[in-house]
Amino acid sequence: MELGLVGLGRMGHNMRERLRRAGHTVVGYDHRPDVRDVPSLEALVERLTAPRAVWVMVPAGDPTRETIAALAELLGEGDVVVDGGNSRWTDDQAHARALAERGIGFVDCGVSGGVWGLENGYALMCGGDADDIAKVQPAFDSLKPDNEFGFVHAGKAGAGHFSKMVHNGIEYALMQAYAEGWELLEAADQVDNVTEVLRSWRAGTVIRSWLLDLLVAALDEDDHLSRIAGYAEDSGEGRWTVEAAIEHGVPANAIATALFARFTSRQDDSPAMKAVAAMRQQFGGHAVRGESAPESA
Numbered sequence: 552m553e554l555g556l557v558g559l560g561r562m563g564h565n566m567r568e569r570l571r572r573a574g575h576t577v578v579g580y581d582h583r584p585d586v587r588d589v590p591s592l593e594a595l596v597e598r599l600t601a602p603r604a605v606w607v608m609v610p611a612g613d614p615t616r617e618t619i620a621a622l623a624e625l626l627g628e629g630d631v632v633v634d635g636g637n638s639r640w641t642d643d644q645a646h647a648r649a650l651a652e653r654g655i656g657f658v659d660c661g662v663s664g665g666v667w668g669l670e671n672g673y674a675l676m677c678g679g680d681a682d683d684i685a686k687v688q689p690a691f692d693s694l695k696p697d698n699e700f701g702f703v704h705a706g707k708a709g710a711g712h713f714s715k716m717v718h719n720g721i722e723y724a725l726m727q728a729y730a731e732g733w734e735l736l737e738a739a740d741q742v743d744n745v746t747e748v749l750r751s752w753r754a755g756t757v758i759r760s761w762l763l764d765l766l767v768a769a770l771d772e773d774d775h776l777s778r779i780a781g782y783a784e785d786s787g788e789g790r791w792t793v794e795a796a797i798e799h800g801v802p803a804n805a806i807a808t809a810l811f812a813r814f815t816s817r818q819d820d821s822p823a824m825k826a827v828a829a830m831r832q833q834f835g836g837h838a839v840r841g842e843s844a845p846e847s848a
Contacts, residue, residue: 555579555606556570557579557580558607561665562662570690573668578595578598579595580595602629605622606635607632611637611787614634614635619632623653629654630655632707643657643712647659658679658711659678660677661675661714662675662676672694672696674695676710677691677703678712678713678714721786723810725762729763741838747772749766782816785814790810
């Protein structure tokens with residue numbers, strides 16, 4: 552099939568390559584001249600044969616909103632727009648309504664796979680009308696992993712990104728659990744080779760996963776992670792997952808804790824821990840850092 556692809560960053564560039572390897576015609580646009588196939592959105596639309604499909608892979612928020620608004624002016628009835636970024640599901644509902652007024656279909660597609668997707672395929676979680684999804688199905692079939700899993704029509708508009716949001720919230724909690732386990736193994740003196748312990752978990756255990764494989768790969772490069780600062784950003788989906796859990800009355804304890812741990816990582820000297828240390832000193836005479844007073848029982 553023919554497909555326009557807007558946004559040729561780390562994932563978009565590899566997705567274009569995987570689609571082309573599968574025999575699809577992909578016309579790519581990016582603000583960087585060295586990676587794009589056409590100089591403008593107008594030129595991209597002109598290169599495609601109606602009914603056209605344009606996949607947007609730009610940062611969530613204003614960049615996505617502005618791109619979809621521009622495509623709404625360029626596309627026509629029967630065309631379809633796919634948002635494959637990490638947009639919030641409420642934005643999808645607004646985009647679907649606005650495009651429907653012009654007879655343009657809309658599919659939201661949560662995409663997981665990162666930089667490994669080119670070779671391994673991408674997990675795709677889609678929301679939207681079945682007829683619109685069918686127009687892009689050949690691309691979905693080529694992008695997903697080469698097995699029976701990896702693609703789902705999750706529901707109506709917004710369902711794809713809602714599913715990806717929850718996926719990323721779970722990812723937060725899983726990474727936090729692995730990180731805390733690794734730190735405990737490092738802190739104790741009973742284990743001589745922490746990396747090999749983690750490596751042994753990669754087969755035959757109930758906690759084996761691709762995330763564990765990636766942690767072991769990182770430790771192979773830097774055994775104590777001494778070259779990496781203890782700072783981790785959050786990309787938005789973790790916050791949105793916790794907000795959705797509050798809205799629906801779902802106790803998402805592990806995900807919320809993992810999100811707040813990201814915030815702790817950004818503090819060189821935690822103000823809250825200063826207060827905790829001060830209270831411990833007041834009620835129990837416990838020493839604070841820099842003080843030599845002994846702790847009391």
